[in-house]
């Protein structure tokens with residue numbers, strides 16, 4: 001099981017200082033469209049992510065309840081999180097949805113013998129069936145979207161999970177309001193400077209605070225939202241539908 005590590009005030013101050021310097025240094029960097037970003041990095045993607053979140057990928061399945069039969073994975077990418085899910089639940093029926101053809105091709109290769117439905121689509125728009133899945137999950141995909149946009153996906157997740165089911169998310173969370181605000185300002189500045197239309201997804205991190213994340217999940221209808229694990233900016237939530 002994963003053991004949490006909460007940042008001390010001193011660590012947060014050092015982190016914020018470095019973040020401000022970094023945000024300044026990327027202010028005028030090229031802004032990449034979401035699928036282009038992942039296509040360009042497809043060869044190194046798995047190694048880079050496993051280096052950063054290796055233990056979270058290896059243990060994400062520990063947070064699920066026994067008897068999982070059907071699972072929706074939004075922004076599944078190459079399926080790094082599915083490795084531990086299949087280890088614990090070899091027969092689970094997975095539906096994975098992602099925008100990126102190159103990421104999904106890699107996932108197809110890895111899990112060719114599994115009962116997996118792969119959907120290439122935008123999860124904000126895809127019409128998920130009501131009361132379909134025992135559980136849903138997302139891993140490192142939702143921190144590129146603003147509060148209102150995220151509300152839409154939590155509402156949809158709530159609808160598509162069966163009564164008594166749950167949603168597990170592992171994602172990048174802002175340590176404080178200042179981080180949330182600074183990241184969002186940088187994002188808006190770069191969108192405006194590069195004349196990026198509102199409907200184009202870009203790969204820039206805009207994490208929300210823990211408080212805002214929980215608020216979104218509760219607004220969607222989830223009765224309880226628990227923080228199961230925290231390691232700096234990486235947080236795992238479990239939101240239950242009764």
Ligand SMILES: C[S@@+](CC[C@H](N)C(=O)[O-])C[C@H]1O[C@@H](n2cnc3c(N)ncnc32)[C@H](O)[C@@H]1O
Pocket residue numbers: 034035038049074075076077078079080081097098099100103121122123124138139140141201
């Ligand atoms: C950082 S990767 C995470 C992939 C995988 N969950 C993992 O942890 O390795 C983010 C993924 O989310 C996908 N994504 C981003 N926005 C999306 C959207 N609106 N609809 C579907 N997929 C999306 C990207 O294409 C990418 O594969």
